[in-house]
Amino acid sequence: xxxxxxxxxxxxxxxxxxxxxxxxxxxxxxxxxxxxxxxxxxxxxxxxxxxxxxxxxxxxxxxxxxxxxxxxxxxxxxxxxxxxxxxxxxxxxxxxxxxxxxxxxxxxxxxxxxxxxxxxxxxxxxxxxxxxxx
Amino acid sequence: xxxxxxxxxxxxxxxxxxxxxxxxxxxxxxxxxxxxxxxxxxxxxxxxxxxxxxxxxxxxxxxxxxxxxxxxxxxxxxxxxxxxxxxxxxxxxxxxxxxxxxxxxxxxxxxxxxxxxxxxxxxxxxxxxxxxxx
DNA sequence: TCATTCTGTAATTATTTTTATTACAGAACA
DNA sequence: TGTTCTGTAATAAAAATAATTACAGAATGA
Numbered sequence: 001x002x003x004x005x006x007x008x009x010x011x012x013x014x015x016x017x018x019x020x021x022x023x024x025x026x027x028x029x030x031x032x033x034x035x036x037x038x039x040x041x042x043x044x045x046x047x048x049x050x051x052x053x054x055x056x057x058x059x060x061x062x063x064x065x066x067x068x069x070x071x072x073x074x075x076x077x078x079x080x081x082x083x084x085x086x087x088x089x090x091x092x093x094x095x096x097x098x099x100x101x102x103x104x105x106x107x108x109x110x111x112x113x114x115x116x117x118x119x120x121x122x123x124x125x126x127x128x129x130x131x132x133x134x
Numbered sequence: 135x136x137x138x139x140x141x142x143x144x145x146x147x148x149x150x151x152x153x154x155x156x157x158x159x160x161x162x163x164x165x166x167x168x169x170x171x172x173x174x175x176x177x178x179x180x181x182x183x184x185x186x187x188x189x190x191x192x193x194x195x196x197x198x199x200x201x202x203x204x205x206x207x208x209x210x211x212x213x214x215x216x217x218x219x220x221x222x223x224x225x226x227x228x229x230x231x232x233x234x235x236x237x238x239x240x241x242x243x244x245x246x247x248x249x250x251x252x253x254x255x256x257x258x259x260x261x262x263x264x265x266x267x268x
Numbered sequence: 269t270c271a272t273t274c275t276g277t278a279a280t281t282a283t284t285t286t287t288a289t290t291a292c293a294g295a296a297c298a
Numbered sequence: 299t300g301t302t303c304t305g306t307a308a309t310a311a312a313a314a315t316a317a318t319t320a321c322a323g324a325a326t327g328a
Contacts, residue, residue, distance in 0.1 A: 171277085174276065174277085
């Protein structure tokens with residue numbers, strides 16, 4: 001399932017897209033209304049992906065490392081969701097049952113198809129598009 | 135986000151699609167490897183939707199009330215996910231910030247678009263399609 | 269009839285996941 | 299060289315999920 005991290009990442013990037021200089025994690029956290037440590041953690045993921053650059057130390061903070069129009073939500077989705085859309089319980093289904101034996105593969109296939117449809121749509125939306133709505 | 139209930143519902147319906155008579159919740163639970171009470175709860179939702187019929191009492195259980203080819207995964211999705219795909223935190227963003235003020239609407243719009251894409255794909259898949267894969 | 273075996277559902281507990289907090293070393297600045 | 303940022307680990311709190319317990323009621327059939 002799609003959790004709060006996706007929304008958090010979008011909020012961060014949209015906010016950075018509107019600000020000029022370096023933005024402190026505490027300021028971002030104040031806008032989202034979550035804990036600054038969570039913001040820094042998410043930013044570290046976004047930084048690893050090359051979307052954000054960070055300046056440490058006094059007056060430091062983060063800013064976009066690429067143009068907002070270059071950040072597609074599909075990329076964002078992929079970065080944040082390694083686990084897939086459909087989270088199946090970690091309980092192993094009964095392998096003595098035909099359905100139980102095959103359901104894992106069936107759900108995996110389904111997950112791929114659903115994600116493809118979702119990603120296709122998200123591919124067409126960039127942070128710039130969201131900025132235009134603010 | 136898409137949680138385990140969707141996978142559970144699919145497992146239940148697929149299993150019922152392969153069985154002739156009434157299937158007890160404990161049997162289904164044994165296949166999925168979850169608690170029978172959860173199965174009965176999910177079945178009650180599927181029954182309300184008209185997909186399943188249940189016989190109470192001794193030798194009772196559930197069976198499909200419609201043909202597997204009539205149960206679209208899009209219907210299933212709608213029944214189980216009233217909350218939307220993207221769960222945004224229940225923390226209200228800072229309304230004194232332009233992004234904080236607009237992010238709710240932006241995420242809602244995004245959610246609608248993403249769900250449309252997902253539902254379009256799920257509309258084309260029925261329980262029969264999954265049965266063919268078992 | 270009535271013991272048995274199912275269901276439905278409420279209430280509680282346990283587990284897991286998510287979010288928040290605390291803490292502190294290190295970087296950059298003025 | 300003190301101040302204000304970051305990064306990250308560790309812990310705690312809160313929320314969401316799943317499991318369990320419990321029990322009344324329905325249908326069966328010996």
